[in-house]
Amino acid sequence: MRQHNPRHFSHDSSVSHPITFTNEKGNKLQVQIVNDSTVRVLHNAPQLRLPNYTLADDRTPPNFTSEVDDEDKKLTITTSILRIVVNFKKDLHIAWYVQSHPDVLLREDLPNRAYPMDLATGAVWHYMKRLEGDMYYGLGERTGDLNLKGRRFRLERMDCMGYDAETSDPLYKFCPFYLTLSKHTKNAHGIFYNNLSRTTVDLGNENDALWGPYHYYHAEVGPLDYYILFGPSVQDVIEGFASLMGKPDHLPPRYSFGYLASSMGYAEAHNAQTLLECFPDLCRQHDIPCDGLHLSSGYTIDEVTKQRYVFTWNKKRFPNPIDLMIKLKNAGIHVFANIKPWLLENHPHYQGLKDLHGFIWNEEDNIPGEITQWSGGAGESASCAYIDFTSKNGFDWWKEKVKTKLLMYGLEGLWNDNNEFTMLDDTYTFANEVISTTNLHHPLPLYRTESAVVGTPLQTLLMAQASYEAMREYAPSKRPFVITRSATPFIHKFVAQTWSGDNFTSWKSVKFNIPMGISAGLSIFPGAYGHDVGGFAGPKPGPELFV
Structure with missing residues (x-):
């Protein structure tokens, strides 16, 4: 690591907005003043690895004033809600105030x-003073x-089965947004870092006497692009963040609000179809209304190799899957298929997708980027490659298989599983040909780059988009139902x-899954x-824990 703190900024008075240094x-x-309570800050430099972009004054900004003190090298921006003081005498750092508490800091960058x-690497940091009484x-x-005060988190995604719900980190999801609540003023504000790179957020775990109390954000690839969203209430902050993220493209189907059953055991059984055909009768026998069933990946296990091949059917376990789906649908049960974003090297479609360059790619050897992933039973793994959802061929291949191998069989939902895209080699490349249909508020490269440059969360997002589009195209009049284990902003x-x-x-x-769910809700996850509730890994739950 070689931290370089830029200095000697000048205010560019030729640009009225965004205010530029x-x-x-x-x-x-x-x-950039987005509105009276939302402000965007972008710090860019020619040495960074992502495409260099700037903020444009492409709309009429809200009313604000700016005043420059040339002697003290300060510029003060005032909206009806915020007062923002940019100090650029030596380095550049920003202090934020609220008009209702003009002498109390809302937040402040760490000077110097x-x-x-x-x-050398293009990594960026954002250091801020840690104010007494702030909660995160x-x-x-x-x-x-x-x-989350006093903790440090790696915003990376892993298949962390059996995690400790009190202490484990990282987990499955990525979201560089957090909310700060002042114990003294009761004012709330949020900060969202618009970057999909591997990230660390320290909320007071680290201490260094030289700098005093601080907290920081670190991304392995820049630029530093963040939004400040002021409340004053928590609800106001979340509404502002939701506006930035955008609304869902559809309402969920009505049946998704009912009981949705799930058990790996059914699809793993040698007589899986027979067991599932009896499942509606069991529900009626025990007076349990059931609207849906998660079909685990046991339906994809090959009888010879005992390995899981996505978009294939084990015809011994499921001799007539179309007939099964009809019977379950007639019983009011909708079925959602588990699908995983990799192909094992002996998958029957591996060579075809390799020929299409539809995998995340190892440029050095001109082959798919080899990873090790779950292949069959517990603890079993094998070599495989992730589908590259930024590749047009990979993206379209996935949609075609969803339609012809699942939706045409009568399945009504897609369960995107094991989609953390964990890799050990950041030099594997993405094609970067597919553009997300949602507004990410910053440009991405349209040429092949190393995976670290754009970040693996993009793959998770585009996998969700591919599954969603396949369902919309196959049945335009139906509401798609997509489930995901990993998640990202948008x-x-x-x-x-x-x-x-x-x-x-x-x-x-x-106990600790409850605050976990609240945190997810604050972050605009689905x-x-x-x-x-009964747990997935570990011992069989007792009756009281299970219900």
Whole structure:
């Protein structure tokens, strides 16, 4: 690491909005007034690895005033709600105030260390003073107490089965948004970092006497692009963040609000179809209304290799899947198929997709980027490659298989599982040919780059988009139902349901999964957020824990 904190900025008075500061080394910091309570800050430099972009004054900004003090090198921006003081005498750092509490800091950058970057790697940081009494909430799906103060989190995604719901990190989801609530003023504000790169957020775990109390954000690839969203209430902040994220593209289907059954055991059984055909009678026998069933990946297990091949059917376990779907549908039960975003190297379609360059790619050897993933039974793994959803061929291949291997068989929902896209080699590349239909508020490269440049959360988002589009195209008059284990900002546009993953069977998990779900809700993750109440990993739950 080599942190370089840019200095010697000058105010560019030729640009009225966004308010712009530059220095001789090519650094540019822009402050854009989005509305009276929302402000965007972008710090860019020529050494960063993502395409260099700037904020444009492409609309009429809300009323604000700006006043420059050339002697003290300060510029003060005033809206009807906020007062923002940009200090640029030596380095550049920003202090934020609320008009209702004009002498009380809302937040302040850490002087002499506010916006450092690593010129060799393109990593960026944002250091801020840690104000006494501030409490922090959000960051998507987090373990432990609802207040995240004093902790450090890696915003990375892993298949963390059996995680400790109080202490484990990282988990399945990615969301660089958190909310700060002042104990003194009771004012709330949020900060959203618009970057999909691997991230660390420290909310007071780290201490260094030289700098005093601070907290920071770190992304492995820049630029630093963030929004401040002021409340004053928590509800106001969440509404502002929701406006930035956008509304879902559809309402979820009505049946998704009912009981949706799930059990790996059914699809793993040798007589799976027979058991599932009896399932509606069992529900009636026990007076349990059931509207849906999650079909686990056991339906894809090959009888010879005992490995799981997505978009294939085990005809011994499921001799007539179309007939099964008709019977379940007639009983009022809709079925959602588990699908995973990789192909094992011996998958029957692996070579065909390889020929199409539809995988995340190893440029050095000109082959698909090899990873190790779950292949069959518990603890079994094999070599495979992730489908590249930024590749047009990979994206279209996925949609075609969803339609012809699942939807045409009568399945009515898609369960995007194991979609964290964890990789050990950041030099594997993305094609970057597919553009998300949702507004990400920043441009992405339209040429092949290393995966670290754009971030693996983009794959999770585009996988959700591909599944959603396939359902819309196949049945335009029906509401799509897509489920996801991993999640990212904006994914709620395509996904109706998510959950806290493969938790451990214990009362401790029940206790800490509750604040985890609240954090997910504050982060605008899909509204239908649930948990395996009886646990997924660990011992069989007792009757009291299960219900």
